[in-house]
Amino acid sequence: MLVKFILFSLILAVIESRQCTVKESCVPVRTCGPILEAIQVASQNRDQGLRQRTIEYVRQNICGRIDQQRVCCPSDNPSPAPVPEQEVYLGNFVTIIHDVTGEVYAKGTNKIVIKNLTYDGQGPDAFFVGGTATNSPSDSGVNVVLPYPFKGRHFGYKDTSVPVLPPFNGETIELTLPPGVDVNQLRWVSLWCRKFGISFGHIILA
Structure with a gap:
């Protein structure tokens, strides 16, 4: 040899x-x-x-x-590609109104992925929110805002500049949690209308 x-x-x-x-x-x-x-x-x-x-x-x-x-x-060979974060299925949205549906996944510890999302886009002040202290969506229980599209900025619930959601027809989107909040802390996630204080569709995680 x-x-x-x-x-x-x-x-x-x-x-x-x-x-x-x-x-x-x-x-x-x-x-x-x-x-x-x-x-x-x-x-x-x-x-x-x-x-x-x-x-x-x-x-x-x-x-x-x-x-x-x-x-x-x-020794300056390219580093191995990072391993993609695993997605863990959490459940489906419960439809309330405005045709909200979607499959919800946790991605890592600070992201929520929604697949096959549908929504008619008719809410005047609708965006994604979550709660870590109450067991179901409510105006007083909102303490996590999940803006979409996420452009590096997090918002408080009363911030009037939170982007309003457009309609969706089967898309996959990714939501980023604010610093200090872990996916495992969320008890619910909702497509929520702030103006009317109601959930258009949500998932209970607790």
Whole structure:
């Protein structure tokens, strides 16, 4: 095997190792992608010159003690993609009026996702709200405002600049909780009309 031949050559022929740069890490030769790729190419080629150059390339990158078979490998590879936050199904909206329906999910600890959302858009002052202290929607129980679309700003319940919801016809939307409020603290979420103090549709979580 060429790999064994290369490693054997390293042990016999390398006189001293080198220091890795700040953009490199000293890792086992078998875990370094670029070097493994070079070895793979050489192992599939009968060109003795290529094989010799590959051996020399590996020798030039040896670090640490020779018997450890470690090499300087680039450490500025792209970081792995973040794992998407898992969505946990919470239930469906109970329809009250204005054709409100939707499937509700928790996403992480600070987001609510509503899928297949429907709403006729006829409420004059309607937006999403939640409560952490009462067991069902009420004007006095609203202490969490969930603005949509969320543009980085959170609102108090009496803030007249809370964006009013447009109609929806099966869309998926994401609501962001304000700092200090966890999804697990919510007892209910409602598509609520502040002007009339009523819920157009809601889900009870407690």
